[in-house]
Amino acid sequence: MPTLRLPDPVTVPMDQAPDAFVLEGDALYLDCAAQGPRLRSAHAAAMAAMDAAARPWQRVSPTPQEQRDILRALLSRLFDGDAEAIALVPSAAFGLAAAANSLALAPGDSVLVLDGQFPSNLLCWQQRCADTGARLRGVFREPGQDWTDAVLAAIAADPRLRIAALPQVRWDDGAVLDLDRISAALRERGIALVLDLSQSLGVVPPDVGRWQPDFIVSVGYKWLLGARGLACLWVAPRWREHGRPIEHHWLARDGGPDWRFGVDAAASFAAGARRFDAGGLDDPVRLALAIAGLAQVLAWExxxxxxxxxxxxxxxxxxxxxxxxxxxxxxxxxxxxxxxxxxxxxxxxxxxxxxxxxxxxxxxxxxxxxxxxxxxxxxxxxxxxxxxxxxxxxxxxxxxxxx
Ligand SMILES: Cc1ncc(COP(=O)(O)O)c(C=O)c1O
Known part of the structure; x- marks a missing residue:
């Protein structure tokens, strides 16, 4: 049977960057915080994948499963290079809900979010607090205060704080939180840190070694120049062993060499962060787009x-x-x-x-x-x-x- 190869990701040097994008007329697109611009290379890769998918009887290389692992490896280079830390999920909200489902909360505990934070990193905490009797606390700024100082003050003021769910860069005005200082204050008290880096990953490098977060999520379609419906979840080592996914897709389990799932005993989780892998992501087109986008982001650094x-x-x-x-x-x-x-x-x-x-x-x-x-x-x-x-x-x- 013939093998259709998807093109290897094509990257261009930074001095040719404007030519790398699909542009039209004199439109000046300054809305990349809503949706990243489309790279020509990503567009071509997605079209090739779409063409190949029209002939499902032919074997395509890489397979969607191989594409997933290529993407995982590329994503890991944005963090600490460990591909075992990366799960693939359809949205930031999905990844954050899995984080919320994994972290323990008791009545009277509290969770910290910013006032005006993006709703994907708010709604899951509202629900989790309602389910557990914990309290959701919003951080508000005093006049003249920056977000970092406001967060540090809120941490200091709350002895029952268990989780801080924060961004690095605010989605609405680009304000930056100093996660070096915030993570140090959280670590001192054993408070979990969950980050939504959808508005910074791909531009502002995260420092997982220093911050030691529990979970990090990012969409792929903004600063990673990738696809909608394909986001990443970085998972700290302890949660790769004990985390609780919110869906139980067979992709996240190990069905053994003959792929059997018995009635009496649940199949063990797949290795690393794969236990959080969501179903429905075996789409070669989205994966091709994401891989090509990320390859270019990494080449530019x-x-x-x-x-x-x-x-x-x-x-x-x-x-x-x-x-x-x-x-x-x-x-x-x-x-x-x-x-x-x-x-x-x-x-x-x-x-x-x-x-x-x-x-x-x-x-x-x-x-x-x-x-x-x-x-x-x-x-x-x-x-x-x-x-x-x-x-x-x-x-x-x-x-x-x-x-
Ligand atoms: C900070 C932030 N998080 C998440 C999202 C999107 O989240 P989801 O994938 O849950 O739709 C956005 C979209 O604008 C965002 O700005």
Whole structure:
């Protein structure tokens, strides 16, 4: 039987990065915190996988099972290089629910989240607290306080704290938490740390050796330039032995060489973090997209991507300063994600002016979220400042589009 080979991931050097992406006309896409831009290599790999899947009678190499392990190995290079730590799940919410299901809570214990944290890292904790009689505590900032100090104060104030479920970079304005300091305070008290790195993995490198988290989740379709419906769950060694998955898919079990699942005794879990592997992820198209995206992110190196994206957001600050609009934003955010906060009565006008200039970003909660990737040139940022400066000259308009 013929073997159809999926193309090996193609990567391009950083100085050719803009050519690596699918681009159209003069659209300026600054909404990568919602959905990463599509790499040409990932698109080609997904199309090839789609073609191959049309002939299920032919053996394709790598098989979806091999693709899963390739992806696991690539993902592990974002952490500590241990592929046994990685489970594949369909969403951040799925991975976080598995973390919540594994960590013990008793009545009167508490779980810490940030006020305004992304709902995938909130709803599972609300449910778990309701099920166990534990309390969910939101961290709120005092005026002038940063998120790190607010979290440290909340940890110190709560003797019954058992779990902190946090991001590294906030999804709405790019504010950064200092996880070196926060994880040290948690470790001292034996408090579990669960991280949603969906808005930082692939750009800001995590330090699992120093933070010693229990679980880390990230979606694949933002800064990993991969696929929707394919997220990763990093699992600390202790939970690879004792964690409790929320579904019991056969992929996460060891059916033995003749793949038998007896009625009387449950098959043992597959090795490492695979016990958390979700079903339904044997899709060669999504896997091809994820592998190609990640291969490119690793070739560029997250820390270098961060430095390059920092040049783009710095360029926007400079352009806003030159346009007299520095009051619409502040520095101190992550290199790749920032928010503009025009005066309330100018928000709709600013949003409309950006759209009229062919610039995409998210307008929500009174902010315009700006999140470029390497398809954007630093020079493009003057277009943003020009559009905003037009809006501020023209004055108020009708309401911001809902999202
Ligand atoms: C911080 C963060 N976590 C998670 C998600 C998505 O989560 P899920 O895969 O559960 O839809 C997003 C999407 O915007 C996000 O910003």
């Amino acid at each position: 997250p820390a270098k991507i961060a430095a390059a994206l920092g040049e783009r957001t710095d360029a926007l600050h400079d352009a806003l300063d030159a346009a007299g609009l520095s009051a619409w934003t502040s520095r101190g955010h992550a290199p790749h994600l920032m928010a503009l906060t025009p005066p309330d009565d100018l928000l709709a006008a600013a949003d409309a002016a950006l759209r009229e200039a062919g610039i995409s970003c998210t307008c929500r909660h009174g902010r315009l979220r700006i999140a470029p990737h390497l398809h954007v040139a630093t020079g493009d940022m003057t277009r943003v400042a020009d559009a905003l400066s037009r809006a501020s000259r023209q004055g108020p308009r009708a309401a911001c589009r809902p999202r």
